Amino acid sequence: MNDRGWFRNSILGLGLAFLYIPILSMMFFSFNNSRLVTVWDAENSPTLRWYVRLFENEQLLGAAWISIKIAALSASGAAILGTLAGLVLTRFGPFRGRALLSAMTTAPLVMPEVIMGIAMLLLFVALEQMIGWPAGRGLLTITIAHVTFTMAYVTVVVQSRLAGFDDALEEAALDLGAKPATVFFKITLPLIMPAIVSGWLLAFTLSWDDVVISQFVSGPGSSTLPMEIFSRVRRGVSPDINALATIMVLIVATGVVASTIWMKRQERKRLLEEQMARSDTP
């Protein structure tokens, strides 16, 4: 099979090039002085001009702040509700409405965003007319809508983690006389913590990135960063968006690489400790 290695590697190389060339080219042209963005102005480039412009843009900075608030709030809400749903679905066996709950959990994963958006908006409108809450649309409605669609991801992540570990641990604790609440906080919760954390991160990213659903449920004065970017980008490329994209890509890349290295290190530490424990025992 080794004579095929070159074929596989070249396909992989092509695919990765396809994934990365657009991002890299976008970053490259953020240092271009020309307004035309993709026509390289060799005399005056590279320049940080667009980065300076970006940090003077109150509107974009304000939208970014709104986005961070919404993403943090909705990720936390989604982490709590998604974990509860995951627990209920894996631990409590068959109960009335289990299939319904399970179907509803995974539905937002594949539901087209426009449908989610329109459904959420009509619901908010109907609620407002019936009980007067939520009054108007803005940060609150965006946050609720984001919780709804991101908790599905948390549920799936938590569910697969719960399915992966042995519930004998919980049973043992119960047999030894621990109360159910103690079992949950001492055993179950620490065990699924990594899944909750990665679910939270996923929810944060999805909320931070969402434009379609936000557009439906937002009100005046609550434009998120993606909404701001979208309305600018529709008018064509603009150099300060390239600068913004570069900053965002670099933050994400650093975060992902750092967390991978950290996880690798934890893994190595654990292996080392296991080895030492083994060599200690005669």
Place this chain on the structure above:
Amino acid sequence: MVFFAIPFAIVFKISFSYMVPAQPGYAPLLEWFAETQRLVATFNLANYQVLLQDTLYLSTFLYSLKVAAFSTVLCLLLGYPMAYAIARSAPTTRNLFLMLIILPFWTSFLLRVYAWIGLLKTNGVINNTLLSLGIIDQPLVLLYTDFAVYVGIVYSYLPFMILPLYSNLEKHDLTLLEAAADLGARPVKAFFKITLPLSMPGVVAGCLLVFIPAVGEFVIPSLLGRTDQLMIGTVLSAQFFGARNWPVASAVAIALLLLLLLPILLFQRYQQRELEASRR
């Protein structure tokens, strides 16, 4: 008793927050008509009549299906070899490749689509490069075409195709291929007789994960797509924000949902089976 009461309370509580997405249209749609008072009965069916009679809607539905299907096939053709190559590479490099595939997924979807405008536009990177190399002497029209939408969808959804394929291909028992080779099957034949059939669940999952959101895609066609032929997501939001015709927009949403019900159910069944399998 505690073990009985708590879950039910939780289910009850959660079912509230879940009812929200699972009720698209239905109740709010009816309620909306009640609110508009005079228009109640007449408007109701008329919305769906509009959908059936106006060829605009029919053609956008068909166009959306065509675009989604074509992009899904392209995604599979590119994603399968990539997933295969990753699954068969050395275990140490595998995680690196996987990280490289997932990394773009964490960066903003909107900005990744935006990046293609810079590449595809008339004085964009691709045209400039080809012109300066002397391969073409007129800039190609790439942006605002079907081609641009295909590229955008394949580019954005490629990780969704690769990951389920990879997790399937990685589990394959390679001794089956060795046995086939021993029995005289050529690698190509062994691939089509063994690897491909075994990887079918991954193929189905990947295709559904790309196809379903692609049908309702809104951002990609409005940034990269044609202006004379819209996709259903664009029409829906144009009806909603532009024409402010909420009832027709809702009817479009319901029709889209009905259209996608079968693939969505298929995907859920697949997901359920995967979970059950991992539990064993």
